[in-house]
Amino acid sequence: xxxxxxxxxxxxxxxxxxxxxxxxxxxxxxxxxxxxxxxxxxxxxxxxxxxxxxxxxxxxxxxxxxxxxxxxxxxxxxxxxxxxxxxxxxxxxxxxxxxxxxxxxxxxxxxxxxxxxxxxxxxxxxxxxxxxxxxxxxxxxxxxxxxxxxxxxxxxxxxxxxxxxxxxxxxxxxxxxxxxxxxxxxxxxxxxxxxxxxxxxxxxxxxxxxxxxxxxxxxxxxxxxxxxxx
Amino acid sequence: xxxxxxxxxxxxxxxxxxxxxxxxxxxxxxxxxxxxxxxxxxxxxxxxxxxxxxxxxxxxxxxxxxxxxxxxxxxxxxxxxxxxxxxxxxxxxxxxxxxx
Numbered sequence: 500x501x502x503x504x505x506x507x508x509x510x511x512x513x514x515x516x517x518x519x520x521x522x523x524x525x526x527x528x529x530x531x532x533x534x535x536x537x538x539x540x541x542x543x544x545x546x547x548x549x550x551x552x553x554x555x556x557x558x559x560x561x562x563x564x565x566x567x568x569x570x571x572x573x574x575x576x577x578x579x580x581x582x583x584x585x586x587x588x589x590x591x592x593x594x595x596x597x598x599x600x601x602x603x604x605x606x607x608x609x610x611x612x613x614x615x616x617x618x619x620x621x622x623x624x625x626x627x628x629x630x631x632x633x634x635x636x637x638x639x640x641x642x643x644x645x646x647x648x649x650x651x652x653x654x655x656x657x658x659x660x661x662x663x664x665x666x667x668x669x670x671x672x673x674x675x676x677x678x679x680x681x682x683x684x685x686x687x688x689x690x691x692x693x694x695x696x697x698x699x700x701x702x703x704x705x706x707x708x709x710x711x712x713x714x715x716x717x718x719x720x721x722x723x724x725x726x727x728x729x
Numbered sequence: 730x731x732x733x734x735x736x737x738x739x740x741x742x743x744x745x746x747x748x749x750x751x752x753x754x755x756x757x758x759x760x761x762x763x764x765x766x767x768x769x770x771x772x773x774x775x776x777x778x779x780x781x782x783x784x785x786x787x788x789x790x791x792x793x794x795x796x797x798x799x800x801x802x803x804x805x806x807x808x809x810x811x812x813x814x815x816x817x818x819x820x821x822x823x824x825x826x827x828x829x
Contacts, residue, residue, distance in 0.1 A: 519778045521752055524745045525785045532741060563777065592781035614784025614792050
């Protein structure tokens, strides 16, 4: 289906899964007019690909998808850890208590009966997206990230360097230093670890002693020979 | 008996209404063929979609016909299916849309 060139990241994306093309055309019209990025799929397989590619903010899925059904989408989302927080609304023109309860107990956030009315849909989408805004995700196994900060070199010897920055580092924190000054010294291959409590130079400005490990003699000599211009 | 059924529809839907109506006319032909072959499954499937989409486009009465046709087809009630098909065809023939 026509989901190409979607996913700009500027708009909230809503995926509508339905095997009825006229329902998709209607939903495209009202959701696009309401300021959402509209994605569509007509089958379970196509839905899985779209979910993987776009990780939509909200999914509206029809109960009956030809020979397939919307529960297959709910089960798929539960099986993919990164997608299980996507809110899902199941919809159908077949509405009975048993089906509604089954949908809700299978992971659907809400169940809405067809025919879908424009005002109801927009109101519901708006409400759900507001409730599910900026979820906080706590990882069991924390993914590693590289956070960069700007620092100034206050003083240096062949054992350590004193860096000043707005970040208050813990002691014995491994650092990566990306600096033309350090590269010229040949120190870019050293390992760096903070040592001791940072010294508060000014409110919000900290000086941290960083030890060198693995420094070769050539770099040590260059440091000793640094001439500071006065 | 009125010769026209006038339905007022939101102007926002003006550009997608023609293809919706065209698809309903194609469905009418499919239902007609399915009736001639006692293919209730196809009728039920078409009627199910009609029950779900017509009301969205503002054609609530057509959606009602779809809903009744779906139930009648699921029960294989041939005379009722034929009667509802006639209702469906009459509705489409008499329909006049005004955008507002």
